[in-house]
Amino acid sequence: VAVSALAIDAIRxxxxxxxxxxxxxxxxxxxxxxxxxxxxxxxxHCCRSFSVSLGDGEVARMAATGRQPxxxxxxxxxxPISLPLAQPYLLARRHGQCALLGRDLRCTAYxxxxxxxxxxxxxxxxxxxxxxxxxxxxxxxxxxxxxVAGRAGSPLALLLGHRECPGFTGPALTLDGWxxxxxxxxxxxxxxx
Ligand code: SF4
Numbered sequence: 001v002a003v004s005a006l007a008i009d010a011i012r013x014x015x016x017x018x019x020x021x022x023x024x025x026x027x028x029x030x031x032x033x034x035x036x037x038x039x040x041x042x043x044x045h046c047c048r049s050f051s052v053s054l055g056d057g058e059v060a061r062m063a064a065t066g067r068q069p070x071x072x073x074x075x076x077x078x079x080p081i082s083l084p085l086a087q088p089y090l091l092a093r094r095h096g097q098c099a100l101l102g103r104d105l106r107c108t109a110y111x112x113x114x115x116x117x118x119x120x121x122x123x124x125x126x127x128x129x130x131x132x133x134x135x136x137x138x139x140x141x142x143x144x145x146x147x148v149a150g151r152a153g154s155p156l157a158l159l160l161g162h163r164e165c166p167g168f169t170g171p172a173l174t175l176d177g178w179x180x181x182x183x184x185x186x187x188x189x190x191x192x193x
Contacts, residue, residue, distance in 0.1 A: 007150035014127040014156045021132065025123060025160035026168075030178045032161075034170035035121060039105040041166045047098040047107070049164075052091040052116045057191070059089055062112040072100060072109065119188040121162035122181060128154035137190050144186055148179045157182055 074090040092099035144157040
């Protein structure tokens with residue numbers, strides 16, 4: 001991976017054009033602190049703040065770790081609630097937090113955890129000269145590879161980190177680490193859609 005200084009400048013410029021609309025996030029570049037979950041610092045903030053929706057594949061993955069879906073999904077009259085959405089199910093919540101959050105602030109279903117939990121606190125957005133752009137999955141992958149390769153032209157893939165998460169304390173992201181995180185985050189975003 002070789003992202004030129006020019007490409008980094010282009011990413012910064014694209015972010016400057018859209019950051020006002022994405023105030024909950026910061027831009028992550030090669031050299032930014034990487035993410036290492038620090039659940040004890042925030043009392044597992046993310047597991048308390050967010051309702052998590054799941055698709056069929058994610059439910060099957062969690063069920064494969066030996067749990068019955070009615071034990072980890074929100075239910076109504078003993079049946080999982082199913083909404084008319086791409087990700088129809090809701091991860092169960094109890095007492096204002098994820099029902100699977102352990103007393104030790106660790107996830108009790110870590111192996112099978114939903115895609116949203118795997119992705120957090122990262123997000124990928126695409127920005128062109130006119131601001132944020134909506135792209136088809138194949139176009140998103142192509143734009144990401146063009147960004148990583150430092151090829152000119154818009155739109156660019158921007159790797160973002162959620163500001164409320166105190167976990168951005170790890171070693172500086174290398175070029176390869178940044179590119180890998182971009183790809184992994186995008187694939188988790190595209191899964192189930
Ligand atoms: S991911 Fe961030 S917000 Fe969630 S528990 Fe870890 S440090 Fe806290």
